Amino acid sequence: MENNVLNGMDRVDPNLRDKMLAELFLNQVMNDFKRNKILEKVDHSLKNKDKEAFLSLTEELKSVS
Template sequence: NNTLNGMDRIDPNLRDEMLVELFLDQMVSDFKRSKILERIGYSLKSKDKEAFLRLTEELKSVP
């Protein structure tokens, strides 16, 4: 909330651009996370421990 309150003083066009960028960054992170989770599920089904460990590490690096 403090971030959005402070954005009232920023040029409206710049503010909109920043909000769109934040939104897109979040969408990309969510997409990456969901794809990795799908692959983790597959690794569990196929009992691929190596892939599971690699993917869980990869998941930790997604912002």
């Protein structure tokens, strides 16, 4: 699918294309950051045997992934 998106972007104004790619990149970086922070908290909840926090964080992780 990404190939189709990139192929279609050849026909888009270069400035708009650059803006769209920058937004996609930024969104991916932000999602990766959020995911990593949640995973750190999951590890912490496991270490502390906090089942409630673990269950809550795994649900939150599903929405970010």
